[in-house]
Amino acid sequence: MTTALPAAFPAPAIRRSPALRLQLVGDHPAVVPAPGAHGGRVGYLVFLPADVDPVALMKSHGVRPEVHPLEPGTLRVPDPERAPRPGPVHCDEVIKVDRDRRLVEVDGRELELTYLEFDLLSHFVAHPYTVHARESLISEIWGYGHIGDGRTVDVHVARLRRKLGPAHRGRISTVRRVGYKYLPDHA
Structure with a gap:
């Protein structure tokens, strides 16, 4: 069944300046910050083309940019010692994880497994x-x-416990109010 669309209404005329590409909104009354907040500031996510310098753009609009370098330790770099090793991981005789082929065998x-289930089980097996x-x-x-x-x-x-089956679901143990641990020798 097709329905005729209503006649288009004329769009309101919007006056746009071709030179103005970024409009910064400011001079609002100060907001009382919540306890523990650092002032009444609001952050915005602005997408810019790769060849545009955001500092120069802000200065051209009369805004003084604030640059805050990251403090050491704020970015977490993965520890290569804790990362699962490529290749087969044989933590016990029951569960075998082959990271190269992304296969898991339980009792043969x-x-x-989904992508995330495989990564999660592989991580558990690599860190018993x-x-x-x-x-x-x-x-x-x-x-x-x-x-x-x-x-999440x-x-x-x-889901992992369900797929491991009743005989092996106890290998992923719940640590109340913390998280989980993998027990390779759980009977």
Whole structure:
């Protein structure tokens, strides 16, 4: 069934200056900051072409840019000692993880895992007996920019346990109010 679209209304005339590409809004009344906040500032995400210098653009509009260098230790660099090694990881006789081929075998049967389930199980197997906080798992497995909470980890661990089966689901142990750990010798 087709329906005729209503006649187009004339668009209101918007006066745009071809030279003005960025409009900065300011001079609003000061906002009382929340406790622990650093002033009544609002941040904006502005996308610019790669060849545009943001500092020069701000100065051309009469805005004094504030540049705050990162403090040491704010960016987390992955520790190569803790990273799972490429190649087969044999933590125990039951679960075998082959990172090169992205395969997991449990008691000789291959598991069908999603991308994140594989990375999560591979991480657990590579670091047995280590307690992993939910937040650290999110940053290590999901990545730096992931927006989510600990519940995301809980859902993926539940799916992993289901796929491991009743005989091996206890190998991923819950550490209450913290996270999870992998126990390779769990019977």
